[in-house]
Amino acid sequence: MTNSEQHKFDYDVLVIGAGPGGYVAAIRAAQLGLKTACVDKNDTLGGTCLNVACIPSKFLLNASEHYDQLISGNLEKFGIQGATASLNFGAMMAEKTATVGELTTGIAHLFKKNKIARITGQASFVKPHQVKVGSQMVSAQSIVIATGSSPMTLANITLNGETVVDSTGALSFEQIPKHLVVVGGGVIGLELSSVWKRLGAKVTIIEFSD
Secondary structure, three states, X not given: OOHHHHOOOXXXXXXXXXXXXXXXXXXXXXXXXXXXXXXXXXXXXOHHHHHHOHHHHHHHHHHHHHHHHHHHOHHHHHOOOOOOOOOOHHHHHHHHHHHHHHHHHHHHHHXXXXXXXXXXXXXXXXXXXXXEEOOEEEEEEEEEEOOOOOOOOOOOOOOOOXXXXXXXXXXOOOOOOOEEEEEOOOHHHHHHHHHHHHOOOEEEEXXXXX
């Protein structure tokens, strides 16, 4: 690429999406000496995985397993007898939030260290080398699409954020549900089911396949 061609664009590389695929691509591009920017609609980096999926769910899986091991008597085979435990649910959820915050802050530090421009908003293509983010036009020689996925919804069910939630909402209950019905027996559904069952909820899983 000639200097005149480079100067036609705001950036050498523009990454759309700041999840595990996007932020790694942006950091690597910057490390290779390319002028890089990353667009994401969220205020924090890390995408769905770090903010509202993999990291908080794994934290709750780990924490709930510790609690379950103590109250179930499963530690007796290791010679740990008479173990008792009480659950401070608020403290558990606060630590989950703090863990997520530490990781997203770490990515923001890497962006700053590698001089990656952060653009907050939702990108839409205007031309092959140009996107619009809000009222801002951004151009790049190369554009990487790393937008990830979003939860599926059912046509006859309305999410209200309280009694009917998606997987994101199921990681942020303010209290332990008495009875949780999970639609979908895949990895995410089973992880969430395990968490709330261990913490004391009755859990019913509805799955289409055998």
